[in-house]
Amino acid sequence: MAQPSVNKFPSYVASHLKRVYWTLSVSVALMFIGMVVHTYTSIGYTLVPQVLVFASLLLFVSFPRNPQTEKTRKYLLYCFSTMVGCELGPLVEVAFERDPDIVLNAVSGTAVVFLCFTGAAVVAERKSYLFLGGFLSSVLSILLLFSVFSFIIPLKIEEYVQLYLGLVMFVGYVLFDTQLIIERAYNGSTDAVSDAVTLFIDFVGIFVRILVALLKNSSEKESKEKRKRK
Template sequence: MDPLSSSYSQPQSSSSNINDSLKDFRQISPLVKNHLKLVYLSLCFALLASAVGAYLHIIWNIGGVLTTLATLGCMSLLLAIPLYEEKKRVCMLMLSALLQGVSIGPLIKLAINFDPSILVTAFVGTAIVFACFSGAAMLAKRREYLYLGGFLSSCVSILLWLHFASSIFGGSLSLNIMLYSGLLVFVGYMVYDTQDIIEKAHLGDLDYVSHALTLFIDFIAVFLRILVIMLKNSDDREERRKRRRE
């Protein structure tokens, strides 16, 4: 083959790959696309309610164990409410997000007192990660990432046992392992849950409220880990600076 023609065929193959990806996205039916719009719109409002909850903690200092238990209770009630009571389920989603924001309020307040830019960077970074990996799941072939479900569940079980062991024996190494491993696991859940939602919608499950709750949990889990990692790294840098001055 002529070298010139072979070099010309390479960009054509890359462009065909892009077209194939776009075709995969077009395979999502209009009904599923509309469902995804409702899911992501509900997710945006849930994140806004969570921000309001964090602000309420900053004002009144009400976040703690009780609000965490209340959050879990509201999420359980949401899943128990029948699908035809849509307004109640949406209200329960917003209440769950609000209480979740109150529960993570102490960490948000700590980040604001330490360096407000860390909080902004962590949120923007989480949003970018979420958009990229959710987009990758949408452009991928159907069911391509559903195999991750069992693997991610196993990873969560390992992290729980590691957390239990670290609470007994202590150690900063296990904390770092849990932070970074947990971050990778929940980023994987972003991909898996997005594709799982799309597949369920294709099969007729259009429960956008519970699907938005699933993505909300993933978003908050990744956000908290990024925030803690950034705070920890900033604190370590401050300690090193103090040692150099001394």
Template sequence: MNVFERNINFDALFKLSQISHSTQLHLKNVYSSLAVCMFVAAAGSYVHVVTRLFQGGMLSVLGSLAMMFWLAMTPHNPETEKKRLAILAGFAFLTGVGLGPTLDFVIAVNPSIVVTAFLGTSVIFICFTLSAIYAKRRSYLFLGGALMSGLSLLFLMSLLNLFFGSVMIFKAHMYLGLIIMCGFVLFDTQLIIEKAENGDKDYVWHCVDLFLDFITIFRKLMVILALNDKRNKHSFYGLFSSESHSGLCVLHHSG
């Protein structure tokens, strides 16, 4: 039989029968908020890289942490929705500014890496998100323990490399971190669905989960591509120092 003669059922492809209608609406809110966060973060990166009005560094990282904790402490209800969205936008902006030092170094190596890394991150994120949505419910939640252990290992590797400054440890940290964050896209997506099915419709906080996953994958992919670029004449320590303040995702998931 000719495989090209088979009919493709596109209705089945977009059918989410295992997810309730209210959860589907919740996911639309989550991903709409995520898209807005991407634009705001891009504006924050632009402020650092182009205008230099606000420089990324320890202050921007502390500001991001403050915004995240403020958001966590603000109760989820209709009266505070606009306030929480404003806090989310501030968090995304400061996170984008915090990407500035890494962007500076990568642009100095090869500006095209930024575009390549963003497209690669988008493809990775979309593929793993669809895998989580269309997979059997709770099928990836078992990854939680292993992923948290992986984050602990990354933290220990970072501490160890503060003393040794090893290129090999740094590269291993980047590659392992990229794999772990891909796993978190699967885990966080299914966890959000499960929480929504059980009545937790806090789409603003759920957006933070996925936003940090995306940003962390993007950062690590940029660094990996910069390290592998044949025109890279820069010191490894430039990338190492630019990555020294990128622990938001570890703190968020460990909390």
């Protein structure tokens, strides 16, 4: 994954951002490797990825954030990202069987969206997107409420809200989290691994929603074509 320009920052901030984006790039690569592992082993249909995702994340959170534990936490992140890829394997497999272009478009679309918005956050004026924090928290609360209500009263609109409003939310978090990482670096907080985890979660959130949206559109298009033939 290409790194946004960091030339305008002090050397210590630029160095931190390079480490964050390098760690993020490795994590994303391992996620896609996890998807490939699923195609050969079908591990995504088992509970193993879910257990390892939970365990690695729990261990990651439990370790203190200091230079002495950075390497261990980085390995836990890499385990987490690989298992996330395995867990997403069945979804990717369904999309690939329907049309390989869906997966390719989802990957390229996610990369373009992520790089454009994280780049916009990097080149923008400092703190200019931090105001999004409150708005994004409200959107997250709405999505959680919709999830709760859907268990009680099934709503057809809930699927679209989770998909498209969720996509907007994660794109907003890319802007917000990137500038928050920059501000923390200015203030001396340079935990590259934790910052990479934040951006990785944003990346996965965007990827899953783009993939599902493309898969849904393909299915609806196929249904319309079948009705026309009748």
